[in-house]
Amino acid sequence: MTYTDTHDPFLRTFDRSNALQARLHELVPGGAHTYARGSDQYPEFMAPVLDRGEGARVWDVDGNCYVEYGMGLRSVTLGHGYGPVVEAVAAQIAKGTNFSRPTALEVAAAEDFLALVPGADMVKFAKNGSDATTAAVRLARAVTGRQRVLVCDQPFFSVDDWFIGTTPMNAGTSRDSAPNTGSFRFNDLDSLEESLAATPVACVILEAGTATTEPAPGFLDGVRNLCDRHGALLVFDEMITGFRWSRYGAQGLYGVQPDLSCWGKAMGNGFPIAALAGRREFMELGGLRTDEKRVFLLSTTHGPESAGLAAFRAVVRAYATEDPIGRMESAGRALSRAVNAAASDAGLEDHIEVLGRPSCLVFVARDADRRPSQEFRTLLLQELLARGVLGQSFVVSAAHTDADIALTVDAVRAALPIYKRALETGSATPFLRGRPVAPALRATAAPRRIMSE
Template sequence: MTDEKINLNISAQYKKRAEKVIPHLTGTFSRAATSFIENVYPLYIQSGNGSHFTDVDGNEYLDYLMALGPITLGYNYGIVNQAIKDQLDKGILFSLPHTIEVELSELVCKTIPFADMVKFEKSGSNAVTAAVRAARAFTQKDMIAYCGTGGVWHDWQAAMVSRDGGVPKFNEDLIKIFDYNDSDGLEQIFDDNPNKIAAIVLEPTQFEEPKNNFLQKVRKLADQNDSLLILDEIVTGFRFDLAGAQKYFGIKGDLVCFGKGMSNGLPLSAVTGTSEFMKTFDDLWVSSTNNSETLSMAGTKAVINEMKEKNTIQHCWKIGKILFDGWNKISEKNNINAKMTGYPIRMDLRCFNNSGSESLSMKSFILQEMVKQNVFMSILGASYICYSHSEQDVEKTLQSFENVCDIINTKIENDDYQKHMDGSLPKTIWSMKLPSIKKHN
């Protein structure tokens, strides 16, 4: 171990340039410098390859954030790159549909359960928003019951979070929040708003496993109340299983939305479902010039075929389990309450101090010391496994964590983690503004 700082001079120069021309430094809050530890974490990336990226100062990192989740195969993945290059020679966008749209739609329908039809969008937020509009049009109802991590940022959803500027106030009245594994809370929403709920929007899982037949109860409540069940599989899709969380958990969605991992970083998302619901889009203004862009479709077709041929998701579960179990074993051995939770393919590091309180400073210190060893993990976000992660990557990561545990046992006294920080703690991006509905007593 060495206390020598990683050179981040060029990163700092780019940050100064960005401050003059880009609001909050970048187009995505979660990528901004304030989401990490400034002066310790790199700020700008030059290139990526496999499970690693290289920053603008030439430092190479083993990455577990994976572009906020979309990288399921790996950076600079050859087969996907080649598919993009081949399509580039034919053209990017046209005055009529390209055949690749039909071919990719057929492939998605063959891959995803209950998918008769597909509508492509360019982001996860767009896809879920489109599904909500279809549900409202189909049911002729306006209200939404929502349970998720808040990853849908258009007006209907942004009304419930702290960054709600510019969102009409009336949207708050159209959203009702319930907690994961709380089917009683969802039932109360229906009791309080009879015949008003157009759809339940649900992430099939976040980091918590479903309990007491929660998902089946949600499905039943949707059916009993003539509401649609929209599954937000932007994160779970093409990561938990090739056929998504629908297959993994055995639940059927009426409209199911995909993004992130289906395209290995390309800007493409999708709404799928049975013809009964998908035909609603025939009459809706859900349309965009760039939805039919062909490079993303060609690349996505290559991604899905590669996943099928190489059984890439099984590899991710295997590698992830080695990291997940190994990390927690080291934590226990060193009597440090810094455990990986969630699933081996999508983990959440949770850290608790000696008084049992969750500690951002402890987590930040651990990951500060990890990034100094060129292992990059997000402090505010999840850790993801991609197909390019190897057992050697995991060995390096676990050895780095062992080194951090040694530092903690040598230097840290009375939970004084913040005293040993080399930069400021990351700033929370948003918080849930509306309360969750609970069953009335």
């Protein structure tokens, strides 16, 4: 049995996308500039190369239109091509984008940011989240005189050695990096206290909440208290939670203030901008108003580039005058209810499930033994792509309309009979066009190695 034996041919073709993807593998290691965007994260021969987007829709180079989820790795909350952001950026870049001295825009953007973030006295802007988290670690080490960092058992914090050295994809990292990074479990204060007591720690870094796990009552307060007791700085990674949980970030929502916080993604509605914020007594170690040894905190050519700052200020205005959080939560609730109901109606509620915070939904695909499965996940991705839905998740934006949700639910309903047949067969592999997706962070290119021409 093969894919073409059991399925009607889809109207969508991926010829141009496949050709451009092959060319990308010749030009760019991994065929994408972000591992999460790689072709190995999508069904083989069905990885669209995109041309444009508008709202929650995108079009690929073959002319196929999709409802997109994930929205630029969660960086787009207002929708692609959101007018006020585009207009603000266009007006600003006409005046120039990068200068040899600070601009008045930097003052205004810093004031906007600090008005939102509780407990932060100072901010430095950057262009990507890894720079911000690594700067936070460096600053914490300087403040405390300690080397060890504790990271929560959450997926990702930085491309730099202090974190990547602890992952399976650690080739080329310093041998000294991984031993200086320990871990603790989310919602488990005992595991954190044990790690803090074992070795002096510079900082504890975590996401205050995740797509699928809310902090238990008292957990974040407990983390704050343990950090204070053991002399470690508390760092919140707000890359995802900032402007998706709340415009004030997770710290504003949950009411616990870190010493330092790191921001990015939705700050600019897809434009590149990130930030490190924190208490003045710590941040000043990277400045000129200290008698202590100076920290090389963040010093980037493009950190204060005007397009990103203008985009950020427009995002702040949109969050002040509209309700993007409310719209995302509403769309997410409608989507999760409808998809889970469709799965239940088909008798597949133990195999396909949408879960998580409404503004940051994920879906789980399980095999016949009810275990999460890459093969069955690939089958679901494949069937949704064929019906006009693109996404490794169901992360919505404020631009997702009722029509977008309805199209998605219809696509899921149409995919369920094929999924059910695969379960009855005992394997999704005969129903796939190619190899299953693979984890983005893995030690080898296999099982999705690309053979050279």
